[in-house]
Amino acid sequence: xxxxxxxxxxxxxxxxxxxxxxxxxxxxxxxxxxxxxxxxxxxxxxxxxxxxxxxxxxxxxxxxxxxxxxxxxxxxxxxxxxxxxxxxxxxxxxxxxxxxxxxxxxxxxxxxxxxxxxxxxx
Numbered sequence: 001x002x003x004x005x006x007x008x009x010x011x012x013x014x015x016x017x018x019x020x021x022x023x024x025x026x027x028x029x030x031x032x033x034x035x036x037x038x039x040x041x042x043x044x045x046x047x048x049x050x051x052x053x054x055x056x057x058x059x060x061x062x063x064x065x066x067x068x069x070x071x072x073x074x075x076x077x078x079x080x081x082x083x084x085x086x087x088x089x090x091x092x093x094x095x096x097x098x099x100x101x102x103x104x105x106x107x108x109x110x111x112x113x114x115x116x117x118x119x120x121x122x
Contacts, residue, residue: 005035006095030069033097034061
């Protein structure tokens with residue numbers, strides 16, 4: 001039996017929901033991977049500089065699947081504010097992998113990084 005891919009707690013220290021001309025305010029994207037054979041129940045907390053946190057935003061990630069999450073698609077206690085910087089903590093009940101991608105305005109240029117994870121096995 002192999003060790004599961006990923007960890008249960010991740011953080012992304014940067015996020016932004018921008019308003020684009022086409023009305024789609026999604027420049028930042030989270031990619032989630034659940035390589036396990038169990039559903040992953042994921043909670044996302046969002047932290048701001050000048051207000052209390054929002055969340056948790058809850059979603060289910062099917063076994064052996066990946067999923068793209070755009071900030072404006074999060075269903076939960078409140079919509080995320082457009083034009084506001086934030087950070088996130090992502091927690092799952094099974095190990096997952098989290099990747100963060102920012103696409104430049106108008107689709108030009110992209111930056112991708114693996115999210116920060118807490119030490120696995122903790």
